[in-house]
Amino acid sequence: MNAIFLLEQALNGLQFGLMLFLLAAGLTLVFGVMDFINLAHGSLYMLGAYMMVTCFGVTGSFWLALPLALLATAAVAMLLEVLIVRRLYRRDHLAQVLATFGLILCLNEGVRMIWGPHQLSMEVPAALAGSLPVLPGLRYSAYRLAIIGLGVAVAVGLFWLVNRTRVGMHIRAGASNREMATALGVDIRLLFTLVFGLGAALCALAGAVLGPLLSISVGMGESIIILAFVVVVIGGIGSVRGALVGAILVGMVDTLGRAILPGALRLLMRPELADSMAAAAASISIYVLMAAVLVWRPAGLFPTRG
Amino acid sequence: MALLEVHDLVKRFGGVVATDHASLEVRRGEVHALIGPNGAGKTTLMAQLAGALRSDEGRILFDGNDIAALPQHERVALGLARSYQITSIFRGQFSVLDNIALAVQRRSGSSYRFWKPVAREAAIEEEARRIVRAIGLAGFEHRLAAALAHGQQRHVEIGLAMATGARLLLLDEPMAGVSGDESRAMTRLILGLKGQVTIVLVEHDMEAVFALADRISVLVYGKVIATGTPDEIKADLEVKRAYLGDEAVA
Amino acid sequence: MSTTPLPATPAAPAAPRWPAALTAASALLALLFPLLMQAIDQPFYTGLATRILIFAIIVSSLNLILGYGGMVSFGHAAFLGSGAYTVGILSLEATKQIGLLPGTESAWIAWPAAALASGLLALAIGALSLRTRGIYFIMITLAFAQMLYYIFVSLKVYGGDDGLNLASRSHVGFGIDLGDDRHFYYVVLVLFAVTLFGMHRLVHSRFGRVIEGIRENEARMQAIGYATTRYKLVCFALAGALAGLGGALLANQNLFVSPNMMSWFQSGSLLMMLIVGGVGSLWGGPIGALVFLVLEEVLSGYTQRWQFVMGAALIGIVLFAPRGIVGAFGRRGS
Numbered sequence: 098m099n100a101i102f103l104l105e106q107a108l109n110g111l112q113f114g115l116m117l118f119l120l121a122a123g124l125t126l127v128f129g130v131m132d133f134i135n136l137a138h139g140s141l142y143m144l145g146a147y148m149m150v151t152c153f154g155v156t157g158s159f160w161l162a163l164p165l166a167l168l169a170t171a172a173v174a175m176l177l178e179v180l181i182v183r184r185l186y187r188r189d190h191l192a193q194v195l196a197t198f199g200l201i202l203c204l205n206e207g208v209r210m211i212w213g214p215h216q217l218s219m220e221v222p223a224a225l226a227g228s229l230p231v232l233p234g235l236r237y238s239a240y241r242l243a244i245i246g247l248g249v250a251v252a253v254g255l256f257w258l259v260n261r262t263r264v265g266m267h268i269r270a271g272a273s274n275r276e277m278a279t280a281l282g283v284d285i286r287l288l289f290t291l292v293f294g295l296g297a298a299l300c301a302l303a304g305a306v307l308g309p310l311l312s313i314s315v316g317m318g319e320s321i322i323i324l325a326f327v328v329v330v331i332g333g334i335g336s337v338r339g340a341l342v343g344a345i346l347v348g349m350v351d352t353l354g355r356a357i358l359p360g361a362l363r364l365l366m367r368p369e370l371a372d373s374m375a376a377a378a379a380s381i382s383i384y385v386l387m388a389a390v391l392v393w394r395p396a397g398l399f400p401t402r403g
Numbered sequence: 404m405a406l407l408e409v410h411d412l413v414k415r416f417g418g419v420v421a422t423d424h425a426s427l428e429v430r431r432g433e434v435h436a437l438i439g440p441n442g443a444g445k446t447t448l449m450a451q452l453a454g455a456l457r458s459d460e461g462r463i464l465f466d467g468n469d470i471a472a473l474p475q476h477e478r479v480a481l482g483l484a485r486s487y488q489i490t491s492i493f494r495g496q497f498s499v500l501d502n503i504a505l506a507v508q509r510r511s512g513s514s515y516r517f518w519k520p521v522a523r524e525a526a527i528e529e530e531a532r533r534i535v536r537a538i539g540l541a542g543f544e545h546r547l548a549a550a551l552a553h554g555q556q557r558h559v560e561i562g563l564a565m566a567t568g569a570r571l572l573l574l575d576e577p578m579a580g581v582s583g584d585e586s587r588a589m590t591r592l593i594l595g596l597k598g599q600v601t602i603v604l605v606e607h608d609m610e611a612v613f614a615l616a617d618r619i620s621v622l623v624y625g626k627v628i629a630t631g632t633p634d635e636i637k638a639d640l641e642v643k644r645a646y647l648g649d650e651a652v653a
Numbered sequence: 654m655s656t657t658p659l660p661a662t663p664a665a666p667a668a669p670r671w672p673a674a675l676t677a678a679s680a681l682l683a684l685l686f687p688l689l690m691q692a693i694d695q696p697f698y699t700g701l702a703t704r705i706l707i708f709a710i711i712v713s714s715l716n717l718i719l720g721y722g723g724m725v726s727f728g729h730a731a732f733l734g735s736g737a738y739t740v741g742i743l744s745l746e747a748t749k750q751i752g753l754l755p756g757t758e759s760a761w762i763a764w765p766a767a768a769l770a771s772g773l774l775a776l777a778i779g780a781l782s783l784r785t786r787g788i789y790f791i792m793i794t795l796a797f798a799q800m801l802y803y804i805f806v807s808l809k810v811y812g813g814d815d816g817l818n819l820a821s822r823s824h825v826g827f828g829i830d831l832g833d834d835r836h837f838y839y840v841v842l843v844l845f846a847v848t849l850f851g852m853h854r855l856v857h858s859r860f861g862r863v864i865e866g867i868r869e870n871e872a873r874m875q876a877i878g879y880a881t882t883r884y885k886l887v888c889f890a891l892a893g894a895l896a897g898l899g900g901a902l903l904a905n906q907n908l909f910v911s912p913n914m915m916s917w918f919q920s921g922s923l924l925m926m927l928i929v930g931g932v933g934s935l936w937g938g939p940i941g942a943l944v945f946l947v948l949e950e951v952l953s954g955y956t957q958r959w960q961f962v963m964g965a966a967l968i969g970i971v972l973f974a975p976r977g978i979v980g981a982f983g984r985r986g987s
Contacts, residue, residue, distance in 0.1 A: 206958050209958075210961075373807050517859075563873070563877055
């Protein structure tokens with residue numbers, strides 16, 4: 098274990114965290130503005146990845162496929178919002194959890210029907226296929242660096258949108274007090290549909306971009322949605338800043354945990370046991386983090402509501 | 404010794420001082436009204452006395468014991484209970500009798516009993532029925548509380564506080580949203596309690612206040628500016644100024 | 654002193670209750686089921702019926718905290734899983750002597766142990782989770798269930814991701830052989846009956862009234878003197894213990910335990926069964942389990958796409974029949 102290794106893992110953690118941010122940002126906005134728990138958020142991420150594969154197959158170009166996949170996923174999401182989701186805004190959280198759970202089942206099966214049950218894969222675009230020297234002695238994947246850059250760009254873009262534009266102001270108003278925002282003349286229904294679509298687009302972006310790095314399969318959404326929820330809870334519902342801080346925290350803790358713990362525990366106990374414990378400890382580390390944050394700050398790090 | 408003594412209570416919300424060194428003394432058996440203009444902080448003070456809000460400074464002595472650090476449910480066990488300005492009873496499938504019985508149940512033994520049906524506990528039912536009669540809802544025992552008229556729900560609201568067996572009742576605007584016949588009924592209800600329990604009464608309805616109160620304290624900007632009998636308060640210049648402005652007094 | 658009561662709006666008319674004949678017929682069917690299945694040479698359905706009864710117990714335990722207590726937990730499968738693993742691990746230790754724990758295959762020890770372990774786990778998780786409310790409570794219960802899931806995935810010594818096989822069903826003695834599906838069915842049926850009766854008594858007891866009061870208006874419960882968090886915690890622990898017992902039975906039924914028993918998917922399925930049956934009514938758990946498992950069985954026979962139908966049905970129920978089957982046909986009968 099040396100500094101280069103740690104640095105590489107830190108970059109991985111940053112990359113992972115920024116992608117989590119894409120999911121968490123959409124989730125926290127939907128939570129904050131519409132008070133809506135969307136378990137199916139991860140399914141939109143999955144849909145984005147699948148759409149990307151198809152769009153790439155059709156256009157042959159990574160750069161053309163990306164915006165197409167985003168638009169396609171956002172369109173599906175907004176359709177779902179109009180048909181199903183908007184009937185749930187006034188309902189209690191349990192109803193929302195159950196309905197979106199049902200949505201996961203439908204979307205998973207739908208994807209299986211259209212794309213088949215087998216894993217798909219995608220290639221990293223040729224322009225980003227190599228690696229770059231980040232530091233003397235450390236070459237890092239150009240694609241992953243691009244992802245980090247993309248994540249930072251989206252973060253900046255979202256902050257600008259939420260804090261500096263009119264739409265963003267409406268979003269923030271809706272997040273902290275829905276009734277008041279309506280009273281002040283904000284077109285709530287349109288706003289809600291757009292926010293939902295925006296969240297879906299962010300998910301799709303993460304899915305499309307991570308496609309070449311991970312395996313694309315039905316159910317890929319489930320594993321990541323829980324992490325996204327953990328991020329939102331840690332960061333505070335409704336706060337994009339909280340989502341960013343939370344996501345990077347979670348990304349780092351998870352990645353560095355998995356990297357460091359096996360080695361650290363091997364110093365203390367037998368290798369097989371150490372590996373078992375390390376795997377367990379690394380998996381639960383973020384949940385321990387979340388529980389700790391909630392005990393200290395029951396409404397997250399940056400709550401928007403009192 | 405007074406039943407309730409409040410010494411220099413302070414409560415801040417961010418930059419706002421809602422309770423500003425308020426001091427109060429409530430004697431046993433009296434009806435002590437708390438009046439003041441809107442925004443004076445009456446409900447905030449009540450919430451601190453009941454234990455729903457933690458004060459920043461000051462002492463609250465109940466029967467000689469400092470209760471300022473006690474959580475709400477423990478204050479009820481000591482004999483201090485509250486009713487709400489905005490009706491907060493048990494709705495859904497809870498009947499009037501169910502509501503009152505819940506409060507009665509708490510003071511008649513442990514509720515960590517998992518087997519015997521409550522319906523078979525005659526003592527609880529008897530006591531609950533007695534209170535339902537006392538609040539004037541005889542015959543309505545099995546009505547769903549949520550289906551009652553507003554005025555009747557206010558009776559249940561008071562009844563819940565009474566049923567805890569408290570020696571000191573904090574009644575927060577019992578007349579809220581109630582008028583005419585109903586407010587006279589409510590006044591009679593509270594008069595009926597006079598002497599048996601000590602009451603701190605927050606009210607805007609001045610007719611009721613002067614009919615019920617033994618003494619009145621006036622709260623302005625979180626501070627008690629005057630305490631005295633109804634006649635004394637009526638005559639008090641400071642009070643007039645607080646309510647009606649400087650021109651009225653000059 | 655009395656007042657002239659002002660007229661109130663009349664109470665809602667009572668909806669029809671379950672006809673007694675239907676109840677009697679169902680009870681008779683339940684008692685004779687294995688014999689009937691044997692007669693028509695379809696022993697598989699005895700196993701299905703047992704499975705339904707086991708889930709009826711588990712979903713009823715969820716009903717206790719959710720329907721009666723108002724606590725929306727998305728991590729209830731954790732207690733199902735911990736109960737199942739208690740039985741599994743004890744069985745493994747007895748037959749293979751891993752050496753980490755003493756082992757046993759006796760139901761008289763393993764099953765209470767499962768309930769106890771799950772109850773204690775629920776006490777611990779509840780103590781931390783009940784500091785939060787609303788969405789945070791949902792999330793933190795989910796998180797704890799996930800923690801447990803990953804812990805068992807990493808415990809290679811107890812099977813890890815692949816799960817654990819049980820050599821045989823628990824030993825009861827007295828001439829009862831749980832390996833015989835018919836015997837097992839009757840044992841589970843008895844436990845189910847005891848559970849339902851116990852819940853009926855619990856709901857009408859002092860404790861039950863307090864829990865329902867807390868669900869209805871927690872702030873007012875504190876204002877009339879109840880230490881509400883403590884009651885919720887006890888309720889949570891009881892439900893956890895009951896789910897643990899269900900888990901023990903499930904481990905026996907399948908002769909297999911795996912971390913999937915504690916997955917959030919499993920927690921979601923439990924919630925789904927409950928809402929189908931009817932949240933907050935005594936028979937909500939059993940009915941939900943019955944409908945869900947039968948539907949799953951029927952649909953998976955017809956199509957590989959049964960999950961789609963399930964999902965659509967769930968959405969439909971939430972949107973159009975949120976009080977579930979019991980809610981559609983009768984008042985909350987408890």
